[in-house]
Amino acid sequence: MKITLNDRDSVLIWLYVEIDQLYTQTDLFSYTERLSNNATPFFSDVELLTCAVFAELLKQRTRKWGYAYIKDHYAAWFPTLPCYEVYNRKLNKLHEAFAYIFSMLKTKYGEADQAIAMIDTEPIEVCQQQHSHDAKAARPFVSKGYCAAKKQYYVGAKLQIIAQGRAHQLPFPGEYFLATASVHDLDIAQTTLPDSDLKFIALYGDKAYIDKSFQLELFANHGIALKTPHKKKKGQKHLRLFQQAENSIHASIRQPIDALFAWINDQTAIQNASKVRSMSGLFLHVHLKMLAALILLIVEF
Numbered sequence: 001m002k003i004t005l006n007d008r009d010s011v012l013i014w015l016y017v018e019i020d021q022l023y024t025q026t027d028l029f030s031y032t033e034r035l036s037n038n039a040t041p042f043f044s045d046v047e048l049l050t051c052a053v054f055a056e057l058l059k060q061r062t063r064k065w066g067y068a069y070i071k072d073h074y075a076a077w078f079p080t081l082p083c084y085e086v087y088n089r090k091l092n093k094l095h096e097a098f099a100y101i102f103s104m105l106k107t108k109y110g111e112a113d114q115a116i117a118m119i120d121t122e123p124i125e126v127c128q129q130q131h132s133h134d135a136k137a138a139r140p141f142v143s144k145g146y147c148a149a150k151k152q153y154y155v156g157a158k159l160q161i162i163a164q165g166r167a168h169q170l171p172f173p174g175e176y177f178l179a180t181a182s183v184h185d186l187d188i189a190q191t192t193l194p195d196s197d198l199k200f201i202a203l204y205g206d207k208a209y210i211d212k213s214f215q216l217e218l219f220a221n222h223g224i225a226l227k228t229p230h231k232k233k234k235g236q237k238h239l240r241l242f243q244q245a246e247n248s249i250h251a252s253i254r255q256p257i258d259a260l261f262a263w264i265n266d267q268t269a270i271q272n273a274s275k276v277r278s279m280s281g282l283f284l285h286v287h288l289k290m291l292a293a294l295i296l297l298i299v300e301f
Contacts, residue, residue: 005057005058008058011054011057011299012050012054012074012077014299015050015053015054015057015295016046016047016050018105019046019049019050019053019101020046022100022101022104023045023046026100026104027100028097028100028101028104029045031094031096031097031100032045032094032097042080043078043080043081043082045094045097047078047080047081048087048090048091048094049094049097049098049101051066051067051070051078051081051087052066052091052098052288053098053101053288053291053292053295054066054070055067055069055070056268056288056289056291056292057292057295057296059267059268062275063088063091063275064084064088067084067087067088068084091284091288092278092280092281092284093280094284095280095283095284095287095288096283096287098284098287098288098290098291099287099290099291101291102176102287102290102291102294105291105294105295105298106172106173106174106294109298110164110172110174111166111172115165115201115202116164116165116201116202116204116253117162117163117164117165117171117174117198117201117202117203117204118162118163118165118171118203118204118205118253118254118256118257119160119161119162119163119189119203119204119205119209119226119257120160120161120185120205120206120254120257120258120261121158121159121160121161121185121188122149122158122159122161122261122265122271123145123147123150123154123156123157123158123159123181123271124156124157124158124159124178124181124270124271124273124282124285124286125154125155125156125271125272125273125274126142126155126156126157126273126274126276126282127154127155127156127274140279141157141180141279141282142155142156142157142180142181142282143155143180143181143182144181144182145158145180145181145182145183154181155181156181156273156282157178157179157180157181157273157282157286158178158179158180158181158183158185158188159176159177159178159270159286160176160177160178160179160185160188160189160192161173161175161176161257161260161261162174162175162176162196162198162203163256163257163260164198164201165253165256170256170259170260170263170297171256171257171260172297173260173264173290173293173294173297174197174198175192175196175197175198176286176290177191177192178282178283178286184208185205185206185208185209186208186209186210186211186214189205189209189214189226190211190214193218193222193224193226194218194221194222196222196224198222198224199222199223199224200223200224201223201224201225202225202227203224203225203226203227204227204228204250204253204254205226205227205228205254206228206229206254207228207229207231209226209228210228210231214226215228227250228250229246229247229250229251230243230244230246230247263293264289264290264293267292267293267296268289268290268292268293269289270285270286270289270290270293273285273286
């Protein structure tokens with residue numbers, strides 16, 4: 001399936017049809033159910049979800065700019081589009097719906113080499129460390145964490161992605177999980193991997209995931225071989241030559257997930273959550289941008 005971003009009308013129609021089918025044929029409706037007199041709003045949830053994802057795919061600088069674009073160019077398509085304040089408030093309440101759509105589209109369109117997967121985390125910055133003393137956004141979920149890649153502290157969350165390998169393509173983001181920034185990568189993995197859909201697969205992680213007992217348990221109970229690089233033992237000055245060689249091979253296998261993180265951030269600016277003001281807003285920020293990234297991988301724009 002090929003859709004060009006230049007044909008924006010076709011993109012919007014495709015999105016609406018996909019989301020409408022999920023709404024009528026799966027449990028998506030349960031994430032938007034209302035127990036009120038406004039159970040059937042004039043501006044439907046399918047329209048709301050479609051507009052939000054469409055604006056994200058067009059890489060509008062902010063959600064407000066995305067709303068303005070739809071209002072200016074597609075008013076005839078969405079004649080009951082509410083004011084921005086109502087639009088944004090409804091989106092914040094429906095953030096879990098985007099995560100569900102992600103899981104459904106991943107299952108429908110995902111093509112990956114099931115033999116190899118990679119796991120890693122990246123920072124989601126609500127604010128930088130120098131402003132942490134007065135940071136109030138997205139409390140109480142956010143916390144102070146350390147980004148080893150940037151060698152700096154930040155305030156926000158940590159996004160774990162498990163991506164499945166694909167030949168000559170970016171790996172496919174099969175699963176993701178959002179945690180507060182202060183949680184160690186291994187702790188997140190110990191919480192999420194036992195419930196993962198992955199089975200009988202080699203999963204490549206960095207040194208943060210070294211825990212022999214956990215690795216053995218994961219393989220015995222779930223068939224997940226969590227592979228980590230060799231680490232120097234106490235008092236050991238250098239790794240042995242075969243260990244260095246194996247670490248080089250391990251790093252080359254994991255390299256695609258670094259490329260995936262860089263690509264997702266380039267396409268969606270997911271790491272920058274400085275506009276977020278609430279916990280639900282943070283979840284919406286991540287779920288919506290991960291869904292947009294997935295669609296960009298699925299459909300050849």
